[in-house]
Amino acid sequence: MKNNKINQRILFIIPNLKNMFGGKGGVPGHPHVGIASLVSYILKKAPNEYELTVFDEGLESDTRKLTKKIKEFKPTLIGITTFSYCYVNVLDTIDRVYKATKAPIVLGGAHVSAVRGQVLKENPKVKYAIKSEGEETFLEFLSALDEEKKDFSEIKGLLWRKGKRIVENADRPLIDKVDSLPFPKFEFFDLKQYPCYETKGMPILTSRGCPYGCNYCSVKLSMGRGFRPRSPKNVLAELTYWYKKGYTSFDINDDCFTLDLDRAENICDLIIQSKMKINLQLYNGIRVDRVTPRLLRRLKKAGVVFIAYGCETGNQETLNTIKKSIKLDQVIRAVNWTNKAGIKNAVNFIIGHEGETYDRAMDSVRFAEKLPTNFVNFYNLVPYPGTAVFEWAKKNAHFLVPQETFLREISYRDNSPIFETDEFTKEQRERVMKMGFNLYEKKLLKLRLGNTLGSIGYLVTRSKTIHDLCLKFISTRTGWRTFVRLSNHK
Amino acid sequence: MIKVTIGEKECLGCGLCNELAPEIFFQQNDKSVVNSNANLEDKDNQELIRKTVKACPVGAIKMRI
Numbered sequence: 001m002k003n004n005k006i007n008q009r010i011l012f013i014i015p016n017l018k019n020m021f022g023g024k025g026g027v028p029g030h031p032h033v034g035i036a037s038l039v040s041y042i043l044k045k046a047p048n049e050y051e052l053t054v055f056d057e058g059l060e061s062d063t064r065k066l067t068k069k070i071k072e073f074k075p076t077l078i079g080i081t082t083f084s085y086c087y088v089n090v091l092d093t094i095d096r097v098y099k100a101t102k103a104p105i106v107l108g109g110a111h112v113s114a115v116r117g118q119v120l121k122e123n124p125k126v127k128y129a130i131k132s133e134g135e136e137t138f139l140e141f142l143s144a145l146d147e148e149k150k151d152f153s154e155i156k157g158l159l160w161r162k163g164k165r166i167v168e169n170a171d172r173p174l175i176d177k178v179d180s181l182p183f184p185k186f187e188f189f190d191l192k193q194y195p196c197y198e199t200k201g202m203p204i205l206t207s208r209g210c211p212y213g214c215n216y217c218s219v220k221l222s223m224g225r226g227f228r229p230r231s232p233k234n235v236l237a238e239l240t241y242w243y244k245k246g247y248t249s250f251d252i253n254d255d256c257f258t259l260d261l262d263r264a265e266n267i268c269d270l271i272i273q274s275k276m277k278i279n280l281q282l283y284n285g286i287r288v289d290r291v292t293p294r295l296l297r298r299l300k301k302a303g304v305v306f307i308a309y310g311c312e313t314g315n316q317e318t319l320n321t322i323k324k325s326i327k328l329d330q331v332i333r334a335v336n337w338t339n340k341a342g343i344k345n346a347v348n349f350i351i352g353h354e355g356e357t358y359d360r361a362m363d364s365v366r367f368a369e370k371l372p373t374n375f376v377n378f379y380n381l382v383p384y385p386g387t388a389v390f391e392w393a394k395k396n397a398h399f400l401v402p403q404e405t406f407l408r409e410i411s412y413r414d415n416s417p418i419f420e421t422d423e424f425t426k427e428q429r430e431r432v433m434k435m436g437f438n439l440y441e442k443k444l445l446k447l448r449l450g451n452t453l454g455s456i457g458y459l460v461t462r463s464k465t466i467h468d469l470c471l472k473f474i475s476t477r478t479g480w481r482t483f484v485r486l487s488n489h490k
Numbered sequence: 491m492i493k494v495t496i497g498e499k500e501c502l503g504c505g506l507c508n509e510l511a512p513e514i515f516f517q518q519n520d521k522s523v524v525n526s527n528a529n530l531e532d533k534d535n536q537e538l539i540r541k542t543v544k545a546c547p548v549g550a551i552k553m554r555i
Contacts, residue, residue: 211502211504211506211545211546211547212504212505212506213504213505213506213509225506225509225545226545226547227547259502259547259548260547260548289502290502323505325502325503325504325505325520
């Protein structure tokens with residue numbers, strides 16, 4: 001502490017997200033991991049120097065509450081996390097914040113890493129943005145503000161305005177020693193407001209980064225391609241911390257949890273030895289070529305109850321084009337091994353890949369239908385700026401929405417293709433996606449509600465009116481909590 | 491004399507080395523291999539290889555001088 005006084009009063013805001021069916025207003029299942037990590041880092045490195053608070057818009061249906069919070073807290077700095085998915089909500093939040101306070105706004109999160117300077121260009125109300133990992137950059141930026149500096153050129157990772165010019169500083173090297181980071185401070189949030197409080201579930205990130213070069217993926221833009229694992233001991237310490245507080249269910253949100261098979265096995269072994277009775281889910285997806293029957297048995301014994309796999313397409317040629325570096329028979333093999341290990345599983349697909357045709361996309365639907373997995377996810381391809389597929393689309397496809405604004409309008413859950421090609425038209429894309437989304441809903445309902453009730457639920461919800469009513473119900477707090485409770489694979 | 495090897499068993503075929511040093515590594519049958527025509531004595535190339543050795547997520551690339 002430099003002078004025994006609070007230097008900044010910082011309000012972190014998490015804008016609204018859509019729910020898992022693409023409808024408005026899903027209550028977040030748990031506190032935001034990125035903000036919880038950032039808060040934890042600031043509190044560790046600069047205790048008592050800053051007054052921090054958080055406002056999660058997903059918990060509040062009344063938008064006036066944000067204005068009230070700003071009036072009460074009187075922040076000197078506003079931090080807003082951004083995501084390309086639902087970016088339109090971020091813009092709405094910025095507008096409301098700007099009307100309520102003149103405190104400068106700093107944006108962070110995945111979207112900034114994807115579009116970089118563009119984010120300041122299209123948001124004149126925003127003064128600063130932080131790309132890639134935010135911990136070190138944010139703290140350095142705060143120190144510069146404390147010292148009332150006007151020039152921020154030395155702060156790696158920062159984007160700022162120098163007069164009328166937008167300046168993008170050099171990239172900051174990614175944090176190598178991830179074990180040195182404090183655990184995300186989820187207690188900083190009002191935990192009781194989140195469904196995870198009832199389900200006693202917490203997210204956990206055991207590694208950062210993914211080395212693979214999939215052409216559609218934007219993770220490397222924010223987390224880099226180096227694989228930065230936490231040690232098994234460090235992972236166990238975080239699990240134990242929450243277990244002692246009564247939490248028994250954990251979502252492993254890594255991008256490549258099983259990249260290092262030995263590390264993954266060691267984490268399992270430590271959990272088994274600890275005798276903690278927990279369950280773990282891998283919704284974020286792991287690679288089909290990074291599992292073995294031995295690892296799956298260990299995962300099961302450690303408490304893993306659900307695994308999602310990234311397949312992305314049911315056509316081998318497309319798999320090669322998108323540089324996924326897997327074979328279709330590896331997908332079938334991984335699903336069979338997972339079933340044999342007694343772990344529920346899902347396989348993820350994307351429609352609209354580089355060079356995809358109607359027939360190739362239909363291969364995905366046919367492949368997904370036949371897979372003996374519990375459910376399948378279908379996503380609309382979003383060509384995130386900075387990815388190879390975006391560059392390909394710019395040269396080879398016809399954008400159906402302006403390139404500058406598609407992230408505001410369309411998300412991976414919408415049945416609205418962002419571009420079309422001569423080989424795969426808009427109408428064909430919509431048709432395949434509709435089939436994929438139907439398959440997703442059918443298998444999901446069966447998994448959550450059981451075969452009979454799930455099948456009835458699926459048939460009933462084919463009526464648009466009932467379908468819309470169900471989505472409306474899910475977007476309510478009670479509805480979402482009910483759905484999350486059903487999602488708990490105990 | 492510089493020798494660069496890639497452990498075939500360890501290599502994940504993620505293609506990271508190929509992207510970092512396309513003159514030195516390429517992909518073949520879902521694995522990375524060293525380009526036999528690459529000039530390994532070149533100082534810039536050696537620096538690139540060192541970076542790649544460090545970046546390989548499974549430590550499959552070895553460089554011996």
